[in-house]
Amino acid sequence: MASLKALKIRIGSVKSTQKITKAMKMVAAAKLRRAQEAAVQGRPYAERLEAVMASLASKVTVSESSPKLLAGTGKDQVHLLVVATSERGLAGAFNTNIVRAARRKAAELEAAGKTVRFYIAGKKGRVLRRFFPNGIAADHDMSAIKTVAFDDAQAIASDLIRRYEAGEFDIAHLFYAKFQSALVQEPVGQQIIPVAVPTSVETANDGGAAVTYEPDEESILADLLPRNVAVQIFRALLENAASEQGSRMTAMDNATRNAGDMINRLTIQYNRTRQAAITTELVEIISGAEAL
Amino acid sequence: MLHFELVTPERLIRSEAVHMVTVPGSEGDFAVLEGHAPLMSTIRDGELLVQRTAGGQPEAIAIRGGFAEVNAKGLTVLAEHAG
Numbered sequence: 001m002a003s004l005k006a007l008k009i010r011i012g013s014v015k016s017t018q019k020i021t022k023a024m025k026m027v028a029a030a031k032l033r034r035a036q037e038a039a040v041q042g043r044p045y046a047e048r049l050e051a052v053m054a055s056l057a058s059k060v061t062v063s064e065s066s067p068k069l070l071a072g073t074g075k076d077q078v079h080l081l082v083v084a085t086s087e088r089g090l091a092g093a094f095n096t097n098i099v100r101a102a103r104r105k106a107a108e109l110e111a112a113g114k115t116v117r118f119y120i121a122g123k124k125g126r127v128l129r130r131f132f133p134n135g136i137a138a139d140h141d142m143s144a145i146k147t148v149a150f151d152d153a154q155a156i157a158s159d160l161i162r163r164y165e166a167g168e169f170d171i172a173h174l175f176y177a178k179f180q181s182a183l184v185q186e187p188v189g190q191q192i193i194p195v196a197v198p199t200s201v202e203t204a205n206d207g208g209a210a211v212t213y214e215p216d217e218e219s220i221l222a223d224l225l226p227r228n229v230a231v232q233i234f235r236a237l238l239e240n241a242a243s244e245q246g247s248r249m250t251a252m253d254n255a256t257r258n259a260g261d262m263i264n265r266l267t268i269q270y271n272r273t274r275q276a277a278i279t280t281e282l283v284e285i286i287s288g289a290e291a292l
Numbered sequence: 293m294l295h296f297e298l299v300t301p302e303r304l305i306r307s308e309a310v311h312m313v314t315v316p317g318s319e320g321d322f323a324v325l326e327g328h329a330p331l332m333s334t335i336r337d338g339e340l341l342v343q344r345t346a347g348g349q350p351e352a353i354a355i356r357g358g359f360a361e362v363n364a365k366g367l368t369v370l371a372e373h374a375g
Contacts, residue, residue: 041303048299048370052332052361150301150372211363214319214333220359223334227357227372234301 018259025252032245080169085122092251153234177243185243295366314341
């Protein structure tokens with residue numbers, strides 16, 4: 001039986017933990033709202049770019065001379081897994097889920113005899129070092145980023161494209177958590193290089209008139225491809241930011257509730273112990289008095 | 293009036309009806325009025341000149357990287373940076 005003093009200290013410590021988790025939950029809720037807004041505001045650009053890419057791709061035939069970003073390297077031996085995680089922990093299973101999805105894909109590819117390399121974006125992806133000590137191609141430092149800007153995505157994209165041009169890998173996949181709600185974040189993996197051109201073309205209605213291209217279709221497409229990679233990454237980073245806050249909010253809400261339950265339990269135990277001590281004392285006094 | 297939209301990856305900056313927009317195309321500047329023929333062009337870094345009314349003072353918006361599309365709905369400029 002724990003002493004009264006020990007119980008009191010314990011209750012105090014759980015209470016201060018609860019204060020912290022409660023504060024973290026509220027901060028995450030506020031940040032979540034902002035992250036969600038950013039994700040919504042980034043949508044028009046991505047949608048329009050996608051529509052334009054689709055209409056361009058339907059006019060251009062993929063051949064040997066097509067840009068490598070569209071046609072691929074002609075091989076699929078080396079796969080690069082870009083794993084986007086958060087910089088901070090205490091966000092429930094958020095980072096674990098993304099890393100697990102990436103590891104599953106890696107195992108699948110390795111079983112098929114492919115070479116797998118990792119590109120880590122975000123501190124919490126570094127656990128991959130432990131599982132693949134020789135498979136880390138790069139570790140992109142994102143610790144200085146507070147709110148994701150397009151430039152951050154572009155930095156990653158241009159680094160990836162440079163490596164791709166240098167022949168370091170043939171196919172790149174991007175792993176992040178898709179934001180569904182504050183409770184549900186789904187880890188997803190998608191191919192970003194070579195660019196998967198949307199094929200379901202709902203040919204934009206140009207009123208039947210022929211579109212003039214300045215310069216020609218191929219040049220515009222070549223210009224758009226790297227941009228598309230950056231936009232995909234930017235979208236992933238925005239989704240990730242929202243997912244991280246959502247996940248943290250849920251995790252901290254649970255923690256706060258658990259701390260509350262624990263305080264109740266400890267308080268009951270404290271009161272029982274106190275009552276037991278009083279009873280014992282009374283019994284001692286009464287039996288002492290009777291003995292006289 | 294011409295429906296004009298300026299979009300960056302971060303947000304939709306403008307969506308309004310204007311008189312005329314002059315776009316710094318990669319193969320030369322071009323002005324877009326209502327009813328312009330469908331066109332798609334990459335843009336060079338420069339300034340968009342937006343004229344709200346005919347003969348009005350044009351407003352300049354600096355843009356960097358991207359492309360412009362003119363279709364039946366109007367003019368859409370997708371830029372990486374604007375403002």
